[in-house]
Amino acid sequence: MARHPAQRLFAEQALLPTGWAESVAVSIGEDGRIAAIEPNQVPTAEDERMTGPLLPAMANLHSHAFQRAMAGLAEVAGAGDDSFWTWREEMYRTVGLVDPDDVEAIAAKLYVEMLKGGFGRVVEFHYLHHGADGTPYADPAEMSLRILSAAQATGIGLTHLPVFYAHANFGGAAPNPGQRPFLHDPDRFLALIDRLLPATRHEGAELGYAIHSLRAATSEEMRAILDAAPVSGPIHIHVAEQAREVEDCLAWSGRRPVEWLLDEMPVDGRWCAIHATHMTAEETVRLAKSGAVAGLCPATEANLGDGIFPAVDYLAAGGRLGIGTDSHVATSVAEELRLLEYGQRLRDRRRNRLAAGPGASVGRTIFDAALAGGAQAAGIGPQGLTVGARADLVVLDGANPFIAAASGNQILDRWLFALGREAVLDVMVAGQWKIRNGRHDREEEIDRAFGRVLTKLK
Structure with missing residues (x-):
């Protein structure tokens, strides 16, 4: 697996295997796997702060x-x-x-x-x-x-x-x-x-x-x-x-x-x-x-x-x-x-x-x-916000009123039954952000190639 700089994320709410936790710091190692999870933390200046709830992808x-x-x-x-x-x-x-x-x-x-x-x-x-x-x-x-x-x-x-x-x-x-x-x-x-x-x-x-x-x-x-x-x-x-x-x-x-x-x-x-x-x-x-x-x-x-x-x-x-x-x-x-x-x-x-x-x-x-x-x-190991798992993570849009007003399992029920894909803001795979603010960095290029295929199939 490629090596990437270690990083620490901070989320006001995060879904852990044991349930929802508050003020959670998630440390990600150079191998793209979760190295530590610490609830009830105070964010530091070096932390990357999530703008909404953090869940496993x-x-x-x-x-x-x-x-x-x-x-x-x-x-x-x-x-x-x-x-x-x-x-x-x-x-x-x-x-x-x-x-x-x-x-x-x-x-x-x-x-x-x-x-x-x-x-x-x-x-x-x-x-x-x-x-x-x-x-x-x-x-x-x-x-x-x-x-x-x-x-x-x-x-x-x-x-x-x-x-x-x-x-x-x-x-x-x-x-x-x-x-x-x-x-x-x-x-x-x-x-x-x-x-x-x-x-x-x-x-x-x-x-x-x-x-x-x-x-x-x-x-x-x-x-x-x-x-x-x-x-x-x-x-x-x-x-x-x-x-x-x-x-x-x-x-x-x-x-x-x-x-x-x-x-x-x-x-x-x-x-x-x-x-x-x-x-x-x-x-x-x-x-x-x-x-x-x-x-x-x-x-x-x-x-x-x-x-x-x-x-x-x-x-x-x-x-x-x-x-x-x-x-x-x-x-x-x-x-x-x-x-x-x-x-x-x-x-x-x-x-x-x-x-x-x-x-x-x-x-x-x-x-x-x-x-x-x-x-x-x-065929992969443990999935979720747990130590040793790949850092495959989703950040929901904390500015969306449905999400902003929710806590705990209400967050999931709002996402799944009231919102859908519009609630997904950021997505990380193996410690690297692939979707930021709802966009992929190669989206325009990929869309152009796909459009040519659709024209061919008409």
Whole structure:
């Protein structure tokens, strides 16, 4: 990790793992990690004083960066019942038009938006590997290297997950033409991971891998990769996102997707089950007890009409969860957490569904859960304002009347349920400020490159 000058921040209010504290001094070492936290201090002349409450930045546990460029392009009604499967055709069109320069430009724009939305790290579930006709680039890792470059340019923390994808449906069905840019066999996929090991180390990124879905890989392919992959990082998989996926899995195996996954694969704390929307009560408890994280993307799940995750029952069973922005129709911590809670309210026709108990703050409950689950799914150590953690921090706008008049958990509830991304003022990643006063220092350059891509996709 790069070395930076040691520094000390001072905040009137800060969210620590033990709760809100006042007059907090946070010392950050040259390695970008928190060296000391001291509540009830008096600021010194050398301290950098925060202009609003100080909180930990969140890890975004699920991203397909290139899809940010198509946000808003699939909102025209088709001739039949629109669904994930009709949306996917627009996604394939986008894939057929973008090249490595475009993907890097899209990712850089997205990562700036994530930072401004309160995320300090992104877990990139990256399956766009080849050219439009399926031909690998001269460097088979070209597209992944562009993701690493975008993360480096913007300063966001990155956990990179190259994705194995080989089939169109359960049982090893032949892929369709739109899937050609995604495809690998196990040997080529393992070679890709080998190629990325030194690159991710050089860029200070974490490396794991993903299986796209039970539709996209046979059990034999999954086991071959699990046995041979030379990394100990996180393992992610899409599972049980759509009702049709459940029906197809039952027809193929006689079991539901989450049931099959838990029966057949060594699911533990390294794993993240993305979406897991359609589960029985038994599957919900089993996933909760497995130690895996449920990776929830409420804005995308709503946009695609996927359904509502059983979060009330899952948390009651001790389950771990985190949030991601997936297709990036939203890019902020507040919007994803708000929709997570609101989905439960709409289904149950009751309020305050995910609060830890009577008198508990909904905002605090879901923020804490997503902070811990996101760190686990990203394969990083303790996340938060704690000694030894990376200094990934958010400063909310203390001049905003909603924030200025709030204290303690009211701050989170105001941010998440009354304000949103407008409340995020400054964001630090690994001890370096990346967003100051709501702006990134490379924003104009990044916007110009992104604008050229959007013009190409019209």
